Amino acid sequence: MNKDIFLTNNLINKKEKFVPINKKKIGMYVCGPTVYDDPHIGNARPLIIFDILFKILKCKYGKASINYVRNITDVDDKIIKSAQENNISISDLTKKVIKNFNEDCEFLNCEAPSEQPRATDHIDLMIKMISELITKDFAYENNDHVYFKVNKFNDYGKLSNKKVKDLIAGSRVDVSENKKNPEDFVLWKPSIKDEPYWESPWGKGRPGWHLECSAMSKKFLGNEFDIHGGGIDLLFPHHENEIAQSRCANDTKVFANYWVHNAFITMSNEKMAKSQGNILKIKDFRDKINGQVLRLALISAHYKQPLDWNDKLLKDCKNTIEKWYSVYLSLKAPSKIPDEILLPLYDDLNTPGYIANLHKLFDKANNGIDNDKKIFVSACNFIGILNETKTEWLDFKRKKSLISEKDILKKIELRNKARENKNYKEADKIRDELLEKEVLIEDKDGKTLWKIK
RNA sequence: GGCCACGUGGCGGAAUGGUUACGCAGAGGAUUGCAAAUCCUUCCAUCCCAGUUCGAUUCUGGGCGUGGCCUCCA
Known part of the structure; x- marks a missing residue:
């Protein structure tokens, strides 16, 4: 389609036209899971949102032009803690969670990203980046820790609209004796006792949380790339710190050009949190609800809006797909989806607008003409719906x-x-x-x- | 306290400087032994107050309200 793609860019908090650095080599980095526990329904939202963005970009710029990188964070304090609590080794834990994560992705019909790098495979790059930051005087070592000097980076807070002095005024930042300034954040920390460690110029230790994305995005996408995505909670401090590290280490004016964040899911209007006890694991749905139904539910609101997860939503989505299967036919090749149908997706991933268009296409398909049915099914397939044959859809229900x-x-x-x-x-x-x-x-x-x- | 987002019919949820999509629910009808499913028809909405404007739900300002972030989180 000849139309432009628009995205809401949190760097400027506005919707703007997407202009790639190089339209033959578009880079998108999305923060993937920290594998300390099985993925929950909240994790599924960015998986699907960015899967659809991946599809839109491929549609506009060609399959081979998009490099979609989604990392796996397999070293982190939460992982260490979770392994201890469950009395299993860290590698057994991460192996198990990664397996579940990949199965969840398949269940939700998400395409594999171009790359799925792991933090622990890139410790050397992180150490190299820290060394560069120290050499350039953006970081300092103190007592086996290495910290980033936030006050050396003038644009700190630009993404999340925060002022450093407000952060300190709130004094919620982690105060440590080893820090020169309270706002500084850790790049390397020593391992104590049985904690996993890597050798480094600063002793045995492990990298800080934010560093892996800076190191891996650089490796796969270069110093400057197009889109960086993730959940809205990552806006601060994670993405803010990534920007600081990367731009200072790489001497660039830009890290990623477009920052796209999805909003949270609530559970019957309550925040979904472990403390509330209302976490729903994706894998617990696998035998009960078809992945397509979850997928449709997760895109029923615009990605920037909070989405409330409740029984009516699932029931409605199930009935919708049930109805849609009444005109299903298997395709030899996808039909061309009319531009006016696709348009809402190009306009900042307006999935509800696209769903409305699917309803209109359904009405047309329901007249019995095969060509209309083909267009309808193709348009559903485009966002990963009606991907199963009708038999598979029915078999899923029969199984239970x-x-x-x-x-x-x-x-x-x-x-x-x-x-x-x-x-x-x-x-x-x-x-x-x-x-x-x-x-x-x-x-x-x-x-x-x-x-x- | 600082920053951000949001407030659309009974519910969910888009869009828009001038007739407010779409889905669910409701009503009526076709069909049916009755249903179900399907089809047709149909009712119902822009938080409050100012301002700009010929005209605001949309833009601006104020108010009220809700949620998020500022600490691990998708």
Whole structure:
């Protein structure tokens, strides 16, 4: 499509036209999971949002032009703590969580990114970056720690709209005796006791939290690249610190040009947090709800808006997809999606607008013309919906059925006999029994059809 | 306290300087033994107060309210 892509850029807090540095080599870096616990439904939101952005960019600039990097943070205080609490080794923990994460991605029908680098494979690059920062006097060592000098970087706070003096005034920043200034943040810290460590010029230790993204984005995307994404919570301090490190180490005016952040999910209007006990793991949905339903639910609000997760949302999305499958047909090749349909996605990933367009395409497809159906299914496929065949969709529901197919057919036969005898009371009773087992009966054109709710 | 976002029908949720998408729910109808599903028709909304304007839900200012970040978080 010849239209421009627009994105809300948190660097300026405005929507603006996306202009790539090099349209044949577009770089997008998205902060992936810290693998201390299984991914939850909140983690799924950026996975899907940036998966769709990946698709849009490929659509406009060509498949081979996009380099989408999503890291895995496998060294972190939370991981150490979680491993201790669960009494397993750090590598067993990260291995397990990474496996679950990858399965979740597949379940949610997210395409694999171009690269999925791990922090622990890039410690050498981080050490190199710290050394450069020290050489350039943007960082200092003190008592086996290395800190970044925040006051040496004039643009600090530009992304998150914060003033350093406000941060100190709030005095919420971590105060440490080793820091020269309270706002400084750690680049390297010593390992104590059984903590994992790497050898470095500053002794045995491990990198600070923010450094891995600076090191890995540099490796895969260069010193300056196009898009950096993640959850809104990462805006500060994580992304602010990344910018400071990277620009100072690389001597650049720019790190990423566009900063895109997704809002949070709430659970029945409450913040989703471990302390609230309302974390829903993605893997716990796998047998209950089709991944497509979760996907549709997660894009039912614009990515910048908070999204409330509740039963009605899931029910509505399930019914929608159920309805949409009524015009499903398998495609040999995707049809061209009309520009006016695609337009909302180009305009800052307006997924609700796109869904509205899908409803309009459905109405058209419902007239029975194959070409309209093909366009509709193609448009669904574009955002990763209706990716399964109708059989697969039905099989998923059958798997969790409370009654066997044989028994269902037996009941239907009994019911139809009752109907022939005009014993409608008995017929309705059987129908209610089936409904209790989530089997829905439809009498259509003299035949009785059934489906799992 | 500082910064940011948001306030649209019964609910969810887009967009817009001039008829306010779309979905769910509701109402009526077609169909059905009754339903279900489907189809057709239909009701319902821009937090408050000023300002700019021929005209504001949209822009500006103020107010009220909600949420987020400032500490680990997607």
